[in-house]
Amino acid sequence: MPHLVIDYSGEDLGRDRIAPMMDGLAVAAAATGVMHAADIKIRARGFDDYLVAGRRDSFVHLAVYLLAGRTPEQKEALSIALRQTLVEHCPDIVSLSVDIRDMDPVAYKKRLKGA
Template sequence: MPHLVIEISRQVLDTDSARRLLLALHDTAAGTGIVQGRDLKLRIVPIDIALVGKDDEPFVHLTFALLAGRSPEQKLTLSTLFLGVLCKHFPLIGRCSVEIRDMDSFSYKKRQPDHVPIPDAN
């Protein structure tokens, strides 16, 4: 259920490094015990046009949204570890940031995999 979304300047992204980055973030999150690895949904959103102030400066921003209920200490652990992974993968990018968001369990809805109808083969 947790959603990890990375917004990144397209000019610093390539397919191989993107996959390695997602796998490293998956392993980092799962390794904390705060979330289950099998539940993580990770994706990268390349950004073509963005400014930092008035400058065309590359950036990486990670948003981690999960159901409310984790302690401030758990959220700090996640954000600190995620920032470390970003800095390791992008040592030349000065603009790396992480945000942990609580999702409202009352309004968050999803289809359960075991409730997906199986199409008729005929």
């Protein structure tokens, strides 16, 4: 279930850097024990048009969507681990951020074809 959605400045990161970063984020997230590796879904979106504090500074923003139920300590540990992974993969990027979002388990619905 966990979804990791990466938004980034498209001119600063190419596919050659995004794929290894996605792999690193999956490993880091699973290593925290907050989520299972087999459940993690990751996608990335590069943006051509953006402003960061009114400037075209490079950025990577990671939004993590989890079903509610983790403790604040678990979410903080996850956020710190993921931010560190971003730092390792993107030392040249000006703005790196991580946002952990709780999803309502009653309202969240999904369908898996064939399941």
